[in-house]
Amino acid sequence: MGRSNGTQSTRDKILETALKLFSQKGYLGAATKEIAKEAGIAEITLFRHFPSKEKLFEEVINTYSFLPALKELMPEIAGMSYEKALTEIAKRFLETISSRKDMIQIMHSEIQRYPEKIHKIYHAFIDEIFKILASYFKEMQKRKILKSFDAELGAKAFLGMFFSYFNLHEIMMYKKYRHVDKDATIKEFVKIFVGGTKK
Amino acid sequence: MGRSNGTQSTRDKILETALKLFSQKGYLGAATKEIAKEAGIAEITLFRHFPSKEKLFEEVINTYSFLPALKELMPEIAGMSYEKALTEIAKRFLETISSRKDMIQIMHSEIQRYPEKIHKIYHAFIDEIFKILASYFKEMQKRKILKSFDAELGAKAFLGMFFSYFNLHEIMMYKKYRHVDKDATIKEFVKIFVGGTKK
DNA sequence: ATATCATGTAAGTTAGCACTTACATTCTAC
């Protein structure tokens, strides 16, 4: 009864399906029977791999929590202009969170139920990315290219604009009559931010 | 058995308690028995006021959905400097969403379950506030005080910074070792935005 | 070829939850 995916283990199929259903229906709304059916396995097979729904949820969270995919971008950026660098950072940031949309959905809907676990993951990601961006700003301030401003608040402001954009359009499915595409939005946001921070 | 609140009707007590529990535990996680107990009434009284849990949820959403509290601010702002005006708008925006924190929590966790209803409310609020702010920017551009930029994207960028700040600190309970207070954050965000948009 | 292991089928157990029934009690208006 192997599904289309060639060599995906049963365990992986369960985790992947659970991620999808938890993000769509929430922890309580996703039934183990449904997860099993969707994964193309018997319900008891799910319980042979994971002792409880709770443990399955934890494994989903641990398996799909983000790896900060921004660190390796920083060397490439060193030679770019400030505008170009910020544009690349914004693009990469949006790509990263878009690819983890399901996880972000889960984190938003289950944070009250599993505060410790989710806080930990969220903070690890956020701290990492704030730190990287803030240190870039500090470096650019040293080189007298940027005005003096609080680098960490600058990072929060910059990423905040894009996180809200993502939240609005990808989570809240905000469709505006006048459609403005992603690249134009990035360009305008970057322009405003550059104008406010460059000397 | 009247609780501390002097003249609060049974119906209001139920709605208020339901808002709180739905926001804390989600729609499925909040049992009608628990809502009743917390509200200090019998479970059947809840069902005498609301024919089903589903209808109770709808009533909660309708009752506590935001009234855009920004419109009346705009006249006051006319005479202020650009910086001062943006600071006031940011403060009022944060106050408004903070006071509706429970509703925002519910909207984030139940949007997949009740897309139509929640989209409608969310969009009504967002559209209103974007429109007001964008028209302020357009006016200021006409007066040659601001650079030329897309006013609606400017509104998204500005409010996006603050929405992310709210989301991070009030929803995700982000506590940073180096605590930066709200006013300092507002000030820095406004400074950056002003720098990027003022001529 | 046979033991082992992962998986399947089918049925069942248990507990919690939305919602109901029947009747008793309290409050309020007139």
Added chain:
DNA sequence: GTAGAATGTAAGTGCTAACTTACATGATAT
């Protein structure tokens, strides 16, 4: 002070969901 409305108590119904039991089947390794 009594009728009628609002609320309470207590028990129960029916359903669904997590998780189990018991047994059968198919592949793989030796």
